[in-house]
Amino acid sequence: MTGRVIVITSGKGGVGKTTTSANIGTALAKAGQKVVLIDTDIGLRNLDLLLGLENRIVYTIIDVVEERCKLKQALVKDKKNPNLCLLAAAQTRDKSSINQEQLKSICDELKEENDFIIVDCPAGIEQGFQNAVAGATEAIVVTTPEMSAVRDADRIIGLLEAKEEIESYKLLLNRVRPKLVQSNDMMSVDDVVDILSCSLIGIIPEDVGVITSTNKGEPIVNDEKSLAGQAYQNVAKRIMGEEVDFLDIDEPKGFVAKIKKFFAGLFGKEQKA
Amino acid sequence: MNKGFVEDGFIIDLGNAKDASEIIYELSNILEIPEARNKKICLKLGEIDLSQSQLLSIKSLINSMVSELAFVDTNSEQTELSALNLGIIVSELSNEIEVETPEINAEDFEIKETEVGEPKDGLSYELIEQEADEEEKIEVVEKTEEEIEAEGKLEELIDEENEQLSEKEIAQHEISKLPTLYLQQTLRSGQTMSYDGNIVLVGDAHPGSEIIAKGDITVWGVLGGIAHAGARGNDWAKIRALKVNAIQLRISGFYARRPDSMNIPFIQRSSEFTPEEARVENREIVIYKMSE
Numbered sequence: 001m002t003g004r005v006i007v008i009t010s011g012k013g014g015v016g017k018t019t020t021s022a023n024i025g026t027a028l029a030k031a032g033q034k035v036v037l038i039d040t041d042i043g044l045r046n047l048d049l050l051l052g053l054e055n056r057i058v059y060t061i062i063d064v065v066e067e068r069c070k071l072k073q074a075l076v077k078d079k080k081n082p083n084l085c086l087l088a089a090a091q092t093r094d095k096s097s098i099n100q101e102q103l104k105s106i107c108d109e110l111k112e113e114n115d116f117i118i119v120d121c122p123a124g125i126e127q128g129f130q131n132a133v134a135g136a137t138e139a140i141v142v143t144t145p146e147m148s149a150v151r152d153a154d155r156i157i158g159l160l161e162a163k164e165e166i167e168s169y170k171l172l173l174n175r176v177r178p179k180l181v182q183s184n185d186m187m188s189v190d191d192v193v194d195i196l197s198c199s200l201i202g203i204i205p206e207d208v209g210v211i212t213s214t215n216k217g218e219p220i221v222n223d224e225k226s227l228a229g230q231a232y233q234n235v236a237k238r239i240m241g242e243e244v245d246f247l248d249i250d251e252p253k254g255f256v257a258k259i260k261k262f263f264a265g266l267f268g269k270e271q272k273a
Numbered sequence: 274m275n276k277g278f279v280e281d282g283f284i285i286d287l288g289n290a291k292d293a294s295e296i297i298y299e300l301s302n303i304l305e306i307p308e309a310r311n312k313k314i315c316l317k318l319g320e321i322d323l324s325q326s327q328l329l330s331i332k333s334l335i336n337s338m339v340s341e342l343a344f345v346d347t348n349s350e351q352t353e354l355s356a357l358n359l360g361i362i363v364s365e366l367s368n369e370i371e372v373e374t375p376e377i378n379a380e381d382f383e384i385k386e387t388e389v390g391e392p393k394d395g396l397s398y399e400l401i402e403q404e405a406d407e408e409e410k411i412e413v414v415e416k417t418e419e420e421i422e423a424e425g426k427l428e429e430l431i432d433e434e435n436e437q438l439s440e441k442e443i444a445q446h447e448i449s450k451l452p453t454l455y456l457q458q459t460l461r462s463g464q465t466m467s468y469d470g471n472i473v474l475v476g477d478a479h480p481g482s483e484i485i486a487k488g489d490i491t492v493w494g495v496l497g498g499i500a501h502a503g504a505r506g507n508d509w510a511k512i513r514a515l516k517v518n519a520i521q522l523r524i525s526g527f528y529a530r531r532p533d534s535m536n537i538p539f540i541q542r543s544s545e546f547t548p549e550e551a552r553v554e555n556r557e558i559v560i561y562k563m564s565e
Binding site for chain 1: 459461462463464477479480481
């Protein structure tokens with residue numbers, strides 16, 4: 001079996017690449033696929049935190065590259081899901097410690113025994129990005145509906161288009177706030193897709209639960225009630241080839257919902273964002 | 274392609290050859306010259322009859338010398354049939370128009386990622402400030418086609434009277450003689466397209482992209498980035514687009530920026546296209562609607 005190597009990139013920092021990698025990886029593993037997550041943000045690693053595996057890291061990708069250990073020794077199994085493994089980045093080095101060929105050969109080696117290799121790309125367009133993209137054949141471009149993020153995503157898509165190895169790239173729109181879209185304060189999904197001319201693989205609504213999930217080290221896909229978690233599950237299904245409708249993340253506009261809100265306000269309850 | 278004009282072209286006239294073997298012999302000699310390599314070859318074959326297999330071996334010979342057979346010019350029906358069967362274009366080379374192969378660096382028409390604002394090699398465009406301090410896009414002046422045509426004719430008459438080619442005519446003539454780069458793609462942010470000639474882009478130019486041309490720039494789509502026409506100092510170059518939403522327009526040494534009130538950056542796409550043309554008039558950049 002040859003696995004699929006997918007790189008999660010964005011250009012802009014802080015739009016949700018690492019969160020997306022952790023959640024998509026977890027969702028795919030839950031569905032029974034063999035997944036390896038690779039953190040290529042050498043020096044500023046975060047993927048291990050999001051998965052709650054920080055304490056279990058003995059060997060990192062730099063140890064593999066500098067031949068202090070075998071690749072298998074550096075793979076850390078997930079706490080809950082044995083299908084999921086993490087190849088962590090080194091915190092004590094930086095992005096010049098690894099080059100494109102090395103990362104490509106690691107991806108090639110992992111491809112043979114796993115279904116999916118998800119590569120978490122660092123922000124930027126320099127060495128870190130070039131490294132992460134080296135072994136991949138597919139890409140998911142993550143962006144938020146803000147002009148700066150969209151502009152950077154456009155740059156990244158231009159760079160991906162120029163690479164022959166990347167056969168396809170899809171857009172993931174993160175941190176969408178339907179209320180702001182309705183009041184015309186935020187770009188709509190259609191605006192972003194129009195500007196970037198890129199097909200959509202997922203729309204993830206803004207969810208406060210993501211913050212706590214990061215702090216606890218438990219990806220939000222594990223929370224069945226959260227909307228963002230469900231959206232990530234759908235993205236994983238689409239990656240596996242299933243056709244899934246996009247979630248309706250708009251605020252309920254019906255009469256009953258309005259009454260509910262009115263009473264909630266009367267009793268001073270906290271309203272969900 | 275009626276008149277047989279290709280950029281990077283190389284005409285080989287073998288009309289006097291007596292048969293296919295002579296053609297192949299001559300061709301292999303000619304293709305040894307470095308100038309003939311990596312070019313689009315236009316073969317003039319005159320009256321010679323060539324069968325399909327003969328034409329195929331000629332084509333393979335050209336390909337082996339790292340060149341490409343662009344088209345053949347032949348008076349023979351059999352050769353024409355062979356060419357059509359092989360998928361080779363048959364066209365007429367008009368002897369009046371000389372196919373100029375201008376000196377162009379391969380780098381000049383490669384899409385490069387350069388920082389926006391860095392002067393390209395050889396194309397230093399100094400932004401000459403105008404006498405007036407602030408440069409804003411002038412309100413769009415609506416002119417009908419007849420008015421524009423009439424103006425042109427008037428100028429022609431005046432110039433004919435003077436019997437001298439005005440500076441403007443020379444410059445405009447120069448633009449029409451330049452080779453043209455034809456692209457069918459979208460320029461994304463960070464991509465630069467620069468060329469020593471005219472540029473036709475069938476697609477959009479996203480904000481953050483740059484188009485730099487020695488001649489005219491025509492965008493069959495939304496122009497959102499920076500466009501610099503007449504970059505080597507031709508004041509009569511023009512910039513056209515189906516929708517001009519450019520961050521900056523530059524023609525020769527003049528520049529104009531998108532007014533701040535129009536800064537609706539994320540409403541680039543529109544189902545309504547308004548074809549417009551920008552040119553320099555009275556030392557300012559003015560945009561005209563190409564109304565029907």
